[in-house]
Structures are given as C-alpha cells and as structure tokens.
Amino acid sequence: MRDAPTAPAQEARFNRRPPFVLAMLLVVYTFNFIDRQILGILAGPIKADLHLSDTQLGALGGFAFALLYSTMGLPLAWLADRRGRTKVIAASLAIWSGFTALCGLVSGFWAMFACRLGVGVGEAGGVAPSYALISDTFPPQQRARALAVYSLGIPLGSAAGILLGGYVAAAVNWRAAFLAVGLAGLVFTPLFAWLVRDPKPANPAAASAMREVLSILARKRSFWLLAFGAGSCSMMGYGLAFWLPSLMRRSFGLDLVQTSQFFGLLLLIGGTVGVMAGGIFADWLGGRSRSAYAWLPAVSFLLGVPLFVAGLFSGSAQWAFWLFLMPQALVYLWLGPVLTAVQHLVPAPMRATASASFLLINNLIGVGLGSLTIGKLSDLLTPTYGDDALRHAILLGLGFYLLAAALMMAGGRYLAREWVE
Template sequence: MADQQSNISRTTSPNVALGMLLLVYIFNFVDRQILAILAGPIQADLGLSDTQMGLLGGLAFALLYSTLAVPLAWVADKTSRSWVITVSLAVWSGFTALTGLAQGFWSIFLMRLGVGVGEAGGVAPSYALISDHFPSEKRARALAIYSLGIPLGSATGVIAGGYIAATVDWRLAFFVVGLSGLLIAPLFKYFVRDKAKVPAPAEQTVAPYSFMGTVHILARKRAFWLLAFGAASSSMLGYGIAFWLPSLLQRSFGLSLIDTSLFYGAILLFGGVAGVLGGGMIGDRLGKNNKAAYGLVPAAAFLLAVPLFAAGIMSGSATIAFILFLIPQALAYFWLGPVLSAVQHLVPAESRATASALFLLINNLIGIGGGIFFLGALSDSLTPIYGEDGLRYSMLYSLTFYVIAAALMALAARPLKKEWIAED
C-alpha cells in the first residue's frame, strides 16, 4: 500500500503522459493497419478471398476487442489505468509478432483475436488518463493529439509493412512490429503513473467505480447514444476504407505494393494529422460557449467528405485520386476530438474509462466488426458485375454510412447542451 501511494505521489507531467500515451496509440494502429497493406501478399500466399480477409480485418479483431474493453475499463477505473494499458500493450504486441507464424485463415483468425484481447485494455483507460491530466477547456485538443496515433500509426504500418513485405517477406513485418511494441511496454509504465483519485461527494447518488452506476447514467443520456451510433456508422466506412483502399489502389489503379504504401501512407499522414488536430481545435473553440458544436462540427465534416471521397474513388488517375482523397481523409477524422471529449463530460470523472469503453463497444463492434467485412463481402458480390472494379463500387455505395453518421451527430447537438456535466 505504501509503495502504491509513493507511486501515485510521484506525479506525471501532463505532457509526458500525453506523449507516452500517443506512442502507445501509434503502436495500437500500426498493429491494426499492417494487415491491410499486407492483404495482397497474404491472399496470394494463403489463397484467401476478400470475404475471408474482411473477417480477419474486422470480426476476428473486433469481437473480443469490443466486448472485453468494458470489463477491462472497469478494472482500470477501480485499480490502475496505467497498469492496464501496460499489460494490454504487451499482450497485443505479442500476438502481432505471432501472426508472422500463421499458416492459414484460422491461425491468423486466432492471432487477430489475441490482438483484439490486448488492445481492448488500451484505449478507454487512455481517454480517462488524459481527462485526469487535462482541464475541460483543453480536453478536446489533448484527446485530438492522442488521436494522432490513428493517422501516425496507420501511416507507419502501411509504409513500413509494405516496404518490408516487398523487399523481404510479409511475415517479417509482423515480427518487427510486434517485438517493437514489447520493448515499449516497460518504458510506458516507468514514465506514466495514475493521478490520485478524488473522493466522490457524499451526496452522490451513484456509487463511484460502479459499472451499473455508469450504465444507469448513460441510459438516460440521449447524446451518448446518438454520438455512439453516429461514430459507429462513420466507422463502418472509415475502417472499411482504411482496410480496403490499399487493395483498391493495386487492383483499379495498378500501383505496386511499395507505391501503394507510399501513396496511402502519405494520405493517412497528412490528411489524418490535419483532420485530427483541426477537429480538436475547432471543437474546443466553438464548444467553449456552445456545447452543441461537439456534435455539429463532425456532422458538417462527414457531409463535406462524401462527394470528395466519391470523386477520388471513381477517378481514373492515381495522381488526381491522391489530391481528392487528402481533404476527405482529413474530414473523416474531425469527429475524434469533439466526440471523445463530449463522452468524457457525460459521466462523473471516476466513471470515464467505463463510459469510454461502452462508447467504444458500440463504435468498434459495429464499425470494425461490420464495416471491413461488409465492404469485402459487397466487393465479392459486385465482382461478377464490375470485375476488378467490384471493390471500387463497394466503397462508392458505402458512402451512405457517412450521411447516416452526419444525421445522428447533428441530432446529438441539442441534448449535448442539456446533458453536459460541467467540472474543473
């Protein structure tokens, strides 16, 4: 007990905590995105269909990732958020490395289940740690900086994975990425510690750290459900495009594996970073005086992204497609800072990780579990009609998910103003 109190008393600088959490999140998305750039070599080596790859990229990962996130977040709220993240990083990195030994569909499926188990304990406790270290008026920007792990990790996974696979072997890419994450785990725990928990007020009616207490709070929050299902709808397309765009670039635009990795890596890096930071800054600025902005900003971004994505998908030139994809890729990330910050403000501070996990359960089970598989299965069904362009039309038709997401985010604007919990 004395050691635990001593560990907590050695406070972590907010910027150091944020920097280390960002590093872990980068590895989180390197491990997710690497399968997308390696889909071509894996399919060629193991004879897998688009539907099977959709299951590996979606359901195999999302099944346990989404469901275990809730109990692991509750454990993080009740015990140590930094320890849960550390162990999670080690587990998902280990299974990523083991993926390099896979010999067929089911062995990769099991390894992706393991990656999902590990990553289940990484994100929601990280949201809560950031909210512990940063005040309300800076929280969307801090969460946006943390969310840079998505484009940075995705771009790193695409570029590094594609280069290693093209020059050596796709299996080596999994070994390198997984073992690198294992080395980071002890460094993270050394530098990042939990903040001391503030005792709950005596008049609080919901018991602190109670899972059902958090569920009861959220059950009455219309904004939570609208934001969660809006994010899930956007993720159906977002994760689907993230997984299948490398294959589209090779099939319909004729790019090599290395050219594809550089093309898509640049889109993720420049478009993603601009979108994540832009959404966080605009959300904080507009939301300071009007909490509805945390829903309206993402809604506008999704609507603007649809025609630009459509033009890029149907373009016949890789150069023109690159330009067209940059802007909607940025707009697709605008929701992260505002929405994640809003979810943190719908529950008391001691329930943030659990609330985030429930949000992620909806977002990821539907978005990752359904989106990647849906686009792959739709591609297979459209291939007899459009041939090699079946995947292109699968993406085009799936843009409807962004329109649905925009509508749900806009509907969340009014209840957000009423249900927001002011603090700090």
C-alpha cells in the same frame, strides 16, 4: 548547496507534466494502430499465400479483431477505474504486441483469426483508460485538444503500419513485417510501465459499479446518438483503411511499395490535419455551444462524401491522391469533439467505463462490420464489375458517412442539457 533529487523524486516530477504523459500515451496508441492496420497493406500477399477470399480477408480485418476487442473493453475499463489506468494500459500493450508478432507465424485462415482475436483482447484495454487518464490530467478547456493529440495515434500509427508493412514485405516478406512491429511494442512496454503513473492513486471504493455507469448512460439520448453516429462513420473509416490499399493496386495499377507510399502519406497528412483541426475547433466552438461537439463532425462528413466519390472515379492515382486528401482530413475531424463530449456525460470516476461503453458500440459496428461489409459487397459485385468491383463496393459504403452526419446532428440537440462538468 541543496541535495540533488533522488531518482524516484525526479521520476515523479517528470511524470506530473501533462505533455509527457500525453506523449507516452500517443506512442502507445500509435503502436495500437500500427498493429491494427498493418493487415490492410499486407492483404494482397496474405491472400495469395494463405489462399483467402475477400470475405475472409474482411473478416480478419474486422470481425476477428472486433469480436473480443469490443466486448472485453468494458470489463477492462471498469478494472482501470478501480485499480489504475496505467497498469491496464501497460499490460494491454504487451498482450496485443505479442499476438501481432504471432501473426507472422501462422499457416492458415483460422490460425490468423485466432491471433487477430488476441490482438483485439489486448487492444481492448488500451484506449478507454487512456481517454480517462487524459481527462484526469488536463483541465476541461484543454481536453478536446489533448484528446485530439492522443488521437493522432490513428493516422500516425496507420501511416506507419502501411509504410513499414509495405517496405518490409517488399524487402523480406509479410511475416517479417508482423514480427517487427510486434516485437517493437514489447520493447516499449516496460519503459511505459516505469515512467507513467496515474495523477492520483486508484481508489477502488470510489469507483462506481458498472451497472450504475450504464444506468446513467442509458438515460442520455446524446450518448446513443453519438455512439451510433461514430459507429456509422467508423464502418466506412475502417473499411477504407483496410480496402483502399487493395483498390489502388487493383483499379489504379500501383505496386506494393507505391501503394504504401500513397496511402501512408494520405493518412499522415490528411489524418493529422483533420484530427488536430477537430480538437482546436471543438475547444473554440464548444465554449460557445455544447452542441458544436456533435455538429462540427456532422458537417465534416457531409463535405467529405462528394470528394471521396470524385477520387474514386478519377483517371489517375495522382488525381486520386489530391481528391482523397481533403475528405481524409474531414472524416478524422470527429475524434476530438466526440470523445470529449463522452467524457462529460458522466462524473469523473466513471470516465473509463463510459468510454468503454461508447467504444463497445463504435467498434462492434465500425471495426466489426466495416471491412467485412465492403469485402462482401466486393465479392457480390465481382460478376458484374470484375476487378473494378471493389471501387463500387466502397462507393456504396460512403452512405454510412451520410447516416453518421444525421445521427451526430440529432445528438447535438441533447448535449447541452446532458453535459456534466
């Protein structure tokens, strides 16, 4: 009779299963977006309690988070390439969860600003190493789908943040919502660190110098066009994620719980369908033409804009939900294709650093300016449109999806010649 495998052997065998690694990373990414997006549903109570303007709220939702989230991502990704992806991911989860919990204890704008900076520092080390870990774990023909599954953390986490935040804030207060989700992430951290390992040990000697990675990317036109295209669409994506709950309360008359149900279901259904469709279509079309990884998102943005406009000016919340549902799926479709393309612009040992370089541009533009720009537009339009100013601010912001479509279409022209297997 053969001896039963030891606990370390069982752990190693379990950890080598790609679906398990992907599932654990998905949970971490879901926490990432719960902690990132919960501020949107809580904006109303926070604004009233801390006496903030829309511009200040927009700064908390975007600039405060993005300032260090974007700039710290590159050195942390380089560290992950040298020392191991999972160590950096686990440490990052603990940091951002701790600062999310602290958001529930603040008493003013600057204290909240500082805590959001801390959340950004933590989350800076989570995403790019995860992209690289997935690319190391899955074969090329499955990477777009695997990255799409990982990207489900965006709609799942955003929806969970909206729903949990709305219900907890209604039952207790907005502070309890921050404390609850932050502590949940801290509880999950040791489990992730114990069970997930890199497919192969980190080899610092094999990791490329950061300047070498940046030098390769600087010469690739597809990288710049995809990065700025992603930044343009993320401006509106993050702007909508932050401000759509406020729009539903101001212009459609929903209360806090109704808003959390409306937006939570919108993200859960539309976002999940869009992310998975993007991964499936990218793996299928990408085998025929590398350009499809960029052109597929471009078409989806063009189709989504008129539907968003129709939803904004619909006569009821019910009509708005159904009109927003399809474009919500379309504007999430870019994640699997574009993230896969970025992984193939550099050799494998450079992937985390390349991903962080992409995220630096995407997040400085998208996270840093999205909610802030719409908040500023709303304040500027308030003398003319009153409580309906936010609706018109979002309408103007939809132009960034059109700019994203143009940049992605141009980027597709160069992907095939700059692709690295």
